[in-house]
Amino acid sequence: MAWILRLVKTGAEGEGPCTDVMEINRPDDLVDIANLGLTLSEAKRLLAGVQREIVAAQAREHAVRRPDCSRCGEVCRLKDYRDHAVATLFGEVTARLPRFRCAACGGIEAGVGWPPRCRSTPELDRLQAHLSALMTYRTAADLLEQMFPVDAGKHHETHPFQGLVRAWARTRAVETWARATAPSTYSLGLATLGPRLLVAT
Numbered sequence: 001m002a003w004i005l006r007l008v009k010t011g012a013e014g015e016g017p018c019t020d021v022m023e024i025n026r027p028d029d030l031v032d033i034a035n036l037g038l039t040l041s042e043a044k045r046l047l048a049g050v051q052r053e054i055v056a057a058q059a060r061e062h063a064v065r066r067p068d069c070s071r072c073g074e075v076c077r078l079k080d081y082r083d084h085a086v087a088t089l090f091g092e093v094t095a096r097l098p099r100f101r102c103a104a105c106g107g108i109e110a111g112v113g114w115p116p117r118c119r120s121t122p123e124l125d126r127l128q129a130h131l132s133a134l135m136t137y138r139t140a141a142d143l144l145e146q147m148f149p150v151d152a153g154k155h156h157e158t159h160p161f162q163g164l165v166r167a168w169a170r171t172r173a174v175e176t177w178a179r180a181t182a183p184s185t186y187s188l189g190l191a192t193l194g195p196r197l198l199v200a201t
Contacts, residue, residue, distance in 0.1 A: 001025070005021045006020050007020075050090070051090040055094075062095075062097065063081075065112040066112070067110075070109065071102065074104040076107075079100055081099070082097060086119065086121065089144075097110075099111070128141075
């Protein structure tokens with residue numbers, strides 16, 4: 001028995017383009033209870049596939065917006081495209097975003113509203129911070145990788161200081177989460193040691 005999962009874009013004008021995300025093949029009997037429904041690996045691949053298609057569509061729509069030059073105020077023209085890898089809870093995705101050049105002064109502008117140095121989504125960062133308050137960062141990353149699409153719990157650091165900066169950001173996120181969830185119950189004392197967070201209650 002097989003199913004094809006198809007993603008269809010809809011809007012004010014009705015249905016738009018569609019994409020086949022994944023084909024699922026499962027036995028048509030339940031002699032073995034392990035055949036019931038989706039497996040974890042299938043669910044992870046499904047989430048990752050849907051995430052990639054939605055991000056690609058969002059990036060295409062975002063690329064249409066052209067910024068004004070921050071130097072002279074003239075409208076910029078398309079220069080080229082750059083791939084931006086972003087870690088999300090449902091897998092690492094690549095957003096193909098444009099760069100623009102001002103025809104008047106030659107200045108270079110990035111896409112409208114795209115955050116600089118964006119390597120992961122806030123949702124993934126918050127979940128990592130929450131889990132890192134309960135266990136070591138390595139264990140938290142392994143847990144995320146087991147439960148969500150591959151690479152969801154990993155960051156690829158290109159410079160040793162990036163790990164410290166990310167750990168500092170996780171520390172701030174954990175402190176914010178602790179104050180918001182239990183401001184009068186307990187406080188957290190956090191010390192950063194490389195990619196690991198130590199928690200003192």
